[in-house]
Amino acid sequence: MDKTMCLLPGGYVDKDTVVHRDVELMPLSGREEEILADRREPASAALVTAILNRCVRRIGTISPISEEDARNLLVADRQYLLLKLREVTFGEQIFATIPCPWPDCGKSVDIDFSVNDIPVRESEDKGPIYKMTLSSEAAFLSDHGEVYHEITFRLPNGGDQEVVSPLISENEARALTMLFGRCIQDIGSLKNPGYELISKLSPVARMEIEKRMKEVAPKVELTMGASCPECGREFSVPFDLQEFFFGELRTSRDLLYREVHYLAYHYKWSEREIMEMPRAKRHKYIEVLADEIERLNNAS
Numbered sequence: 001m002d003k004t005m006c007l008l009p010g011g012y013v014d015k016d017t018v019v020h021r022d023v024e025l026m027p028l029s030g031r032e033e034e035i036l037a038d039r040r041e042p043a044s045a046a047l048v049t050a051i052l053n054r055c056v057r058r059i060g061t062i063s064p065i066s067e068e069d070a071r072n073l074l075v076a077d078r079q080y081l082l083l084k085l086r087e088v089t090f091g092e093q094i095f096a097t098i099p100c101p102w103p104d105c106g107k108s109v110d111i112d113f114s115v116n117d118i119p120v121r122e123s124e125d126k127g128p129i130y131k132m133t134l135s136s137e138a139a140f141l142s143d144h145g146e147v148y149h150e151i152t153f154r155l156p157n158g159g160d161q162e163v164v165s166p167l168i169s170e171n172e173a174r175a176l177t178m179l180f181g182r183c184i185q186d187i188g189s190l191k192n193p194g195y196e197l198i199s200k201l202s203p204v205a206r207m208e209i210e211k212r213m214k215e216v217a218p219k220v221e222l223t224m225g226a227s228c229p230e231c232g233r234e235f236s237v238p239f240d241l242q243e244f245f246f247g248e249l250r251t252s253r254d255l256l257y258r259e260v261h262y263l264a265y266h267y268k269w270s271e272r273e274i275m276e277m278p279r280a281k282r283h284k285y286i287e288v289l290a291d292e293i294e295r296l297n298n299a300s
């Protein structure tokens with residue numbers, strides 16, 4: 001499959017505050033598979049940035065895009081692009097197996113859905129800066145006794161994920177403070193409040209800010225409802241899209257190079273030409289070639 005076009009549910013706001021939404025996307029080729037091959041650690045936000053940087057050809061009038069552009073895309077826009085990338089690489093249908101979350105069961109449950117059935121919500125206000133007012137209960141009290149209600153923030157992006165994600169498993173509260181420290185621009189007249197001041201926000205204030213951020217952000221709903229055929233109970237679980245997708249792409253380097261060798265040997269194409277082919281196309285040629293060789297062998 002060749003390139004595909006899609007529309008970001010959020011949008012990329014450049015330094016002149018122009019919102020860019022239409023994206024041109026290329027399927028993964030052998031080059032990206034090579035990056036993902038023999039991967040040991042879980043799929044990180046940095047890996048998503050690297051893959052998007054390579055596969056996104058254009059965002060609005062920005063082309064080519066830089067790694068910084070891929071990093072600065074909103075969290076939901078990155079998820080959406082991964083979904084589309086999965087579709088253009090393997091097709092829209094996803095067959096996955098997840099463990100039943102009930103501790104006394106834990107059996108494997110098959111889930112089957114289309115990429116296009118995943119609810120995607122566009123953001124109405126494209127920001128990139130948002131203002132909100134904290135309730136009186138949540139107001140911020142400075143060291144000098146001033147009371148502030150106004151909060152100015154931007155939405156989390158891939159760069160924030162790269163920094164904050166590794167902290168989540170260690171200390172979720174600290175990770176949220178870190179994220180707020182990056183995203184909150186002002187508390188009242190306090191500009192760029194930073195980690196110190198942010199950590200003084202009350203739990204109610206943190207809740208109100210988090211809620212507001214979720215309300216204005218675009219959203220890709222990756223929580224799946226399923227029922228377990230073993231124990232008969234229903235449940236909903238977050239579907240780890242990047243781990244699943246990058247898992248599907250996990251070829252061993254050895255196999256990848258054997259495929260390249262096979263095509264180069266028979267078709268005399270260069271290594272570069274073969275590696276730049278989308279995976280589906282490479283596999284199709286291998287299939288055609290194998291059939292042809294078998295036919296010749298049977299004829300002789």
Ligand SMILES: [Zn+2]
Binds near residue numbers: 100101102228231232
């Ligand atoms: Zn079960």
